[in-house]
Amino acid sequence: MFSFCTDPQSLDGLPWLACYLTTGKHMAFYASFGTVLILLAITAPVALAFGFLGATAARARFRPLAWLGKGYIAIVRGVPDIAFFLFFVIALDQAFEWIRHKIKCPDWDQPIRQGNDFVVCPAAKLPLSTSPQIWHEIYGFFLAVLTFAIVYGAFSANVLYGAMRAVPKAQLETAEAYGMTPRQTFWRILVPQMWIYALPGLSNLWMILIKATPLLFLLGVEDIVYWARELGAAKQARFSDYPHGDWRMWYFLALLIFYLAFTKLSEVVLARVTARLSHGQATLGGTGRSAAP
Amino acid sequence: MLKKLIAAATALAMGAGVALAASHSMTVRMGTEGAYPPYNFINDKGEVDGFERELGDELCRRANLTCEWVTNDWDSIIPNLVSGNYDTIIAGMSVTEERDQVIDFTEEYIPASPSAYVKLAGRDVDLENGVIAAQTGTIQANYVANSGATLVEYATPDETIAAVRNGEADAVLADKDYLAPIVEESNGELEFAGEVRIGGGVAMGIRESDQELKEKFNAAIRSMKEDGSLNALLKKWFGDEAPQW
The missing domain is CATH 3.40.190.10 (Periplasmic binding protein-like II)
Known part of the structure; x- marks a missing residue:
């Protein structure tokens, strides 16, 4: 990176550190923070959407739909995350490839399961094995988002389901008395008022989601914990221009600071959102503000 | 087309x-x-x-x-x-x-090629009954598990060495080719404690x-x-x- 970095062995102190911290490997480490933040930015709304659908389905009058919603919540909440990430992702990937296989290669006569191997026709591979590495990474990232969304969606569905039931019944009856249709009541009265009840539960989920990202490496996405571990591992002079001992402690310390700072930021934002949603609500947080003389 | x-x-x-x-x-x-x-x-x-x-x-x-x-x-x-x-x-x-x-x-x-044990230099270690570190899912881990010693497994090879350095394990068993540069560059802190032929x-x-x-x-x-x-x-x-x- 810097011009004086050509011969790191001759450096020490700050110049050495400056060179060390700007190696290609460290750049990949810094970039992985971006990966994690992007993952969170995409996963959170998608999971919330899954949750909203799940909760709406669970309280539907149409029985099979309600069973579907409740089944989704119960099953996903009951299975350990790690099992989901190990089993579900491979299953999901194979399901996608199997569907593509059925569409693209109807004449294929080889079995798909050959002993331990899962073999689909080349055109059904996802991504195609000829596509550049970046597509494989994007696909892995996509699978990660989907899995996170399904898992966290189930938890948030349960939170939202509870929140929808916490809205005072009088509010809904009044809406009905005004002649609103059930659909209007749902969107205009129930949904805007439920968020304040859902927020504590959702903020917990957000905090847990932030810390769950190391599960990414199980999917082949190289996240911050993978790089911290790799960079912190002892390096020998013959394999690296920057030999050092076991520095994992320092790298994990940096991660600790990152996670704490991110948690603090989240708390500040969540506190503001809470204040905003409480406004005018018939709750202690809401009335405390608006009822003051 | x-x-x-x-x-x-x-x-x-x-x-x-x-x-x-x-x-x-x-x-x-x-x-x-x-x-x-x-x-x-x-x-x-x-x-x-x-x-x-x-x-x-x-x-x-x-x-x-x-x-x-x-x-x-x-x-x-x-x-x-x-x-x-x-x-x-x-x-x-x-x-x-x-x-x-x-x-x-x-x-x-x-x-x-041979596998080797590495321990802290100057330490007396019982390779048959001691605590031996190895990477999960390797032939070495398998060997230790069957040898009567207590096996501690780690996900990465680097962690097995760290375990010996900080005393969690008495010795590590890994491919000798992997251990050799580490022992050489440890400034005398680590040394070989024996070899076995597995795999x-x-x-x-x-x-x-x-x-x-x-x-x-x-x-x-x-x-x-x-x-x-x-x-x-x-x-x-x-x-x-x-x-x-």
């Missing part, structure tokens, strides 16, 4: 039978661990490097394949090969019977349904053995005393 192409490719594949089934394209994805120098590691630039990187690139050149390097946890390196996330394992993997039941191996490219040589792992790819790599490995370039590589990465072909 595309449909026709696919149809033609399918017809071709069907004609050639299973062999062609998985050697679909000219791009071969090489799966490695990237944490086991000198076999394979991530260099300062963040790229896969080491003996197997150089070997793999040369093999692909000889077999006329385009190769793409992928890193994967050691733990799940076989399941991900079998489910098709990459096409080969080239990660210092010794040929064993258990692994051979799940995947196929090419010809060996590193002759069987066969090192070979590439390939899906059982991928016979054609296996044959291509076999031919390339054989040609490298014949013209002495494989021996030169072994010497370069494992030192002058490395066993040769």
Whole structure:
């Protein structure tokens, strides 16, 4: 990176550190923070959407739909995350490839399961094995988002389901008395008022989601914990221009600071959102503000 | 047009039978661990490097394949090969019977070489009943588990060394070629405590349904053995005393 970095062995102190911290490997480490933040930015709304659908389905009058919603919540909440990430992702990937296989290669006569191997026709591979590495990474990232969304969606569905039931019944009856249709009541009265009840539960989920990202490496996405571990591992002079001992402690310390700072930021934002949603609500947080003389 | 192409490719594949089934394209994805120098590691630039990187690139050149390097946890390196996330394992993997039941191996490219124990210098260690560190899912872990010693397993090779340094384990058992540079550069802090011979040589792992790819790599490995370039590589990465072909 810097011009004086050509011969790191001759450096020490700050110049050495400056060179060390700007190696290609460290750049990949810094970039992985971006990966994690992007993952969170995409996963959170998608999971919330899954949750909203799940909760709406669970309280539907149409029985099979309600069973579907409740089944989704119960099953996903009951299975350990790690099992989901190990089993579900491979299953999901194979399901996608199997569907593509059925569409693209109807004449294929080889079995798909050959002993331990899962073999689909080349055109059904996802991504195609000829596509550049970046597509494989994007696909892995996509699978990660989907899995996170399904898992966290189930938890948030349960939170939202509870929140929808916490809205005072009088509010809904009044809406009905005004002649609103059930659909209007749902969107205009129930949904805007439920968020304040859902927020504590959702903020917990957000905090847990932030810390769950190391599960990414199980999917082949190289996240911050993978790089911290790799960079912190002892390096020998013959394999690296920057030999050092076991520095994992320092790298994990940096991660600790990152996670704490991110948690603090989240708390500040969540506190503001809470204040905003409480406004005018018939709750202690809401009335405390608006009822003051 | 595309449909026709696919149809033609399918017809071709069907004609050639299973062999062609998985050697679909000219791009071969090489799966490695990237944490086991000198076999394979991530260099300062963040790229896969080491003996197997150089070997793999040369093999692909000889077999006329385009190769793409992928890193994967050691733990799940076989399941991900079998489910098709990459096409080969080239990660210092010794040929064993258990692994051979799940995947196929090419010809060996590193002759069987010894494993070794490493301990803190000057420490008395009971290798038969002590606490021995090894990486999960390796032949060494298997050996320790059957030896009567207490096995502590770690996900990465680096952690097994750290365990010895901080006293969690009395000694570590790993490939001698992996341990040698670490002992040499430890300023006398670590020393060898004995050697054992376990497992066969090192070979590439390939899906059982991928016979054609296996044959291509076999031919390339054989040609490298014949013209002495494989021996030169072994010497370069494992030192002058490395066993040769």
